[in-house]
Amino acid sequence: MGDTEKTQKVGFFKGIKQEFKKITWLDKTAMLKQSVAVVGISVVVGAIIVLLDTVIQFGLKYLTM
Secondary structure, three states: OOHHHHHHHHHHHHHHHHHHHOOOOOOHHHHHHHHHHHHHHHHHHHHHHHHHHHHHHHHHHHHHO
16 A cells, blocks of 8 residues: 555545535425425325226136126
8 A cells, every 4th residue: 555545545535525515405494394305295196006907907806706
């Protein structure tokens, strides 16, 4: 291991630190709104899938009788 490899590692971590300083984080209210939207949409899509599954199962049972 030479000095150049150690310098590259230090430079890499300095670069990461600089990039993390550029990140803009959401405030609490925006994070809460987006989290509620994700959960709400997930529940709606889940309900649609359950409904479609039930209809398809009923249709297949009706066809195979």
